[in-house]
Amino acid sequence: MNAADFDPLTLAIAPPPNETPTARADRELAEAEALRISNEIDEQLRKERENEKKKKRPVKLLLLGQSESGKTATLKNFQLTYAKREWIAERNNWRAVIFLNLVRNVNNILDILNREMAAASLPSPDYIGSSDESSEDINSSSRPRLKFKEKHRLLKLRLGPLRRIQTDLERRFGATALEPQSTSITTAAPFGSEESQSSRQSSKEFSINSSNGWKSAFEKIRAMRAAARADGDAHALRRLQETDDEIAEVIAGCRDDVKAIWEDPTVREMLSRGKTRVEDSAGFFLNDVDRIAVSNYEPTDDDVIRARLRTLGVQEYRFIFEHGRTAGQEWRLYDVGGTRSSRAAWWPYFDDVNAIIFLAPISCFDEKLAEDRRVNRLEDSFLLWRSVCDCKLLSRTQLILFLNKCDLLQAKLQRGVRIRDSVPSFGDRRNDISTATRYFQQHFKEILKQYSPVQRSFFVHLTSVIDTRSTAVTLGAVEESILRDHLRRADLMP
Ligand SMILES: Nc1nc2c(ncn2[C@@H]2O[C@H](COP(=O)(O)OP(=O)(O)OP(=O)(O)O)[C@@H](O)[C@H]2O)c(=O)[nH]1
Ligand SMILES: [Mg+2]
Numbered sequence: 001m002n003a004a005d006f007d008p009l010t011l012a013i014a015p016p017p018n019e020t021p022t023a024r025a026d027r028e029l030a031e032a033e034a035l036r037i038s039n040e041i042d043e044q045l046r047k048e049r050e051n052e053k054k055k056k057r058p059v060k061l062l063l064l065g066q067s068e069s070g071k072t073a074t075l076k077n078f079q080l081t082y083a084k085r086e087w088i089a090e091r092n093n094w095r096a097v098i099f100l101n102l103v104r105n106v107n108n109i110l111d112i113l114n115r116e117m118a119a120a121s122l123p124s125p126d127y128i129g130s131s132d133e134s135s136e137d138i139n140s141s142s143r144p145r146l147k148f149k150e151k152h153r154l155l156k157l158r159l160g161p162l163r164r165i166q167t168d169l170e171r172r173f174g175a176t177a178l179e180p181q182s183t184s185i186t187t188a189a190p191f192g193s194e195e196s197q198s199s200r201q202s203s204k205e206f207s208i209n210s211s212n213g214w215k216s217a218f219e220k221i222r223a224m225r226a227a228a229r230a231d232g233d234a235h236a237l238r239r240l241q242e243t244d245d246e247i248a249e250v251i252a253g254c255r256d257d258v259k260a261i262w263e264d265p266t267v268r269e270m271l272s273r274g275k276t277r278v279e280d281s282a283g284f285f286l287n288d289v290d291r292i293a294v295s296n297y298e299p300t301d302d303d304v305i306r307a308r309l310r311t312l313g314v315q316e317y318r319f320i321f322e323h324g325r326t327a328g329q330e331w332r333l334y335d336v337g338g339t340r341s342s343r344a345a346w347w348p349y350f351d352d353v354n355a356i357i358f359l360a361p362i363s364c365f366d367e368k369l370a371e372d373r374r375v376n377r378l379e380d381s382f383l384l385w386r387s388v389c390d391c392k393l394l395s396r397t398q399l400i401l402f403l404n405k406c407d408l409l410q411a412k413l414q415r416g417v418r419i420r421d422s423v424p425s426f427g428d429r430r431n432d433i434s435t436a437t438r439y440f441q442q443h444f445k446e447i448l449k450q451y452s453p454v455q456r457s458f459f460v461h462l463t464s465v466i467d468t469r470s471t472a473v474t475l476g477a478v479e480e481s482i483l484r485d486h487l488r489r490a491d492l493m494p
Contacts, residue, residue, distance in 0.1 A: 058318070058330040059486050062349055064388060065359030066380050067310070067338035067370065068282050070404045070465045074357060075317060075335045076305050077471045082321040082331075082479075087301075093218040094304045095297060096244065099251055100169040100177060101283030101308055102292055103162045106258055109267065109278060110159060116270050117148050117156075146270055155264075158257045161250050168247065176310050179282075182371055185340040188380050189387030191347040248295045255293035262286045280363075280408060283308030305466050311337045314345055325483055339371045343384075350391065354489075355398040355482045358385060359465075362440050363408035366422040376422065378440075385444055389451040398485050400459040400478055401444055403437060407464040437462055 015027060063071040079087045170177045228236035261267055271278060278284060283306065285292055292303070299307070315335045321327055334349050336342065364377035385401070388394060410433045413419075419436055420426040429435050445458050459481060461474045 056329070058332045059355075059482060060332045060334070060353045061482065062334045062336070062346075062353045062356045063359065064336060064346065064356055064384075065338055065402075065404075066361070066377065066384060067342075069338055069359035069361045069381070070402070070463075071335055071338060071357075071359055072309070072311055073305055073465045074359065074402070074471070075333055077465055077468060077475060078331075078333060079317070079319065080301060080305070080468060081472045081475055082323070083319040084322060086319070090218065091299055091301070091304055094299045094307050096169060096172065096247070097307045097309050098283075098285060098292060098297075098299055098303055099247055100166065100173070102258075102285040102289070103166045103169070103251065105278055105281070105284060105286050106159060106162055106254075106261065107166055108276075108281075109261060109271070110156060110162075112270060112274060112276060113148075113152065113156060113261075113267065116146060117152060120146060120148055143273070146266055146273075148266060151260075152264070152266065155257055155261050159254055159261065162254060165247055165250055168243070173309065176312055179310065179370060182373075185343075186372075188340065188343075188383030190340065190344050191350075191387075245295070248297060251293045252295045255289055258286070258289050258293060262289070301468060302466070305468055311335055312342065313337055314349060321479075325480060329483075340369070340380075341371065350393045350397075353394070353397055354486055355400060355478075356388065356394065357400045357402055357478065358388060359402045359404045360385065360440075360444065361405040361408075362403045362437065363405040363412055365409075365419055365440075366412075366417060378423065382443065382447065386447050386451050389448050390453070392453050395453040395456075398459070398482060399448065399456065400461070400481070402461050402463045402465070402474075403440060403444070404463045404465055406433065406437065406462050407467070409433060409436060 015024065019027070063074055065071050076087075079090075225237065227233075278286065285303075285306070288303070291297070314337075317333045317335065319331050319333065321329055321331060334353075336346050336349075360378075360381040362378065362381075364381075367377045369375045369377055369380055388399065413431055413433055413436065418431055419439075420428070420431075426436075426439060429439060441460055441462075444460065448456065448458050461477070463471060463474055465471050
């Protein structure tokens with residue numbers, strides 16, 4: 001007799017000693033059925049665990065659109081809405097960017113003023129004003145001559161130190177602080193084709209790295225501080241702090257002159273004749289000088305959203321959402337540089353992406369690309385959208401369209417700018433915001449229907465992403481729809 005013969009469990013489940021052949025067959029059948037059910041339950045549990053794992057995979061979201069379409073501003077809204085702690089920790093880093101934006105606004109005006117004052121001093125009785133871009137308009141003989149006075153000369157002189165501040169800050173932020181140069185790329189979507197290979201190789205801007213975005217620009221400065229601290233180099237640390245303080249002091253010292261030049265009627269007239277709308281430019285802060293040009297300035301949330309620092313290459317941002325339907329879920333957002341020469345770098349990110357937010361700035365119907373002055377911005381957005389819809393690698397990716405900069409569109413239409421002058425097909429439709437948005441939206445929808453390799457839904461939002469409140473509501477809807485898709489896929493996947 002061995003030990004198992006006394007094991008209480010073995011004895012309890014052992015068949016009765018006098019079992020008949022029929023009873024034995026029934027018992028074996030019942031045991032086999034019990035085993036089958038148990039295996040099925042195990043398999044079910046295994047699948048559920050797998051599914052849970054898939055649902056916890058990071059949600060990948062790509063932000064696409066031309067340069068200055070509002071991709072980075074949208075990313076900032078995500079951070080503000082869903083990762084507030086990180087946002088607060090970073091907010092003060094934007095101070096130097098906002099200073100740079102403000103100083104650049106002023107220096108742009110000074111450049112034009114210099115040119116116009118020089119031209120006005122020429123001994124030409126016919127002088128009305130000069131401008132590179134719209135000389136026919138500014139030189140119209142029906143306009144009285146611009147009268148520059150001693151005060152303008154003094155303003156130029158007193159605002160001189162802002163040149164050095166701009167240079168210092170640009171050096172600090174590197175290439176990301178400079179606006180795009182002209183490009184040799186002549187297509188809207190130089191990805192996924194032979195051209196993309198060659199443009200990838202030739203493009204100076206092609207870089208999938210983390211050395212070009214706001215995060216890395218700030219990291220560089222943080223690293224400089226940390227290194228000085230670690231070396232015990234109190235002198236270097238003090239110098240860095242002094243540089244920041246000095247910049248704030250110089251700007252604060254120029255506050256009244258900055259206001260004076262921006263509010264001066266002759267300067268305003270000069271800008272309007274040259275069709276220069278400083279107020280529509282990226283990173284416009286001249287209306288906030290009282291608040292910003294002070295030595296203890298701290299940026300507000302809205303200031304940070306409006307601050308402009310160009311993106312180069314592709315930047316990955318990882319957020320664990322602090323609340324919302326996906327609290328605890330990791331989201332990976334990819335922010336890309338939008339100029340034509342940066343677009344070849346997008347391609348590697350198309351694989352395995354859950355959704356794309358495509359930003360089309362619809363106020364730009366009468367503007368040209370900075371990198372190619374021959375190309376209409378709206379036309380470029382349509383072409384780019386078409387290539388994204390058409391892309392086979394993205395056929396299962398959810399596309400969400402933001403018709404952005406609606407605030408600027410509204411202001412432009414109210415100023416009387418007519419859409420049909422730049423978009424002849426708009427014809428005699430009413431030149432108002434609701435007609436315009438409906439018209440542009442319909443075009444984007446038709447492109448999606450016509451070019452998508454498989455049928456897909458059209459998700460569209462009218463946005464002004466500098467408005468953080470309304471954007472938070474939009475992002476809530478976006479989060480919900482991406483999440484639904486993400487979970488559905490996890491269930492469908494083998
Ligand atoms: N008025 C207004 N300004 C906007 C809107 N969206 C973005 N901006 C501003 O436009 C400028 C450019 O926006 P960004 O988010 O930097 O543009 P981007 O698409 O990231 O551009 P790149 O990095 O060059 O590809 C910033 O100063 C924004 O604050 C909007 O809806 N309305
Ligand atoms: Mg950007």
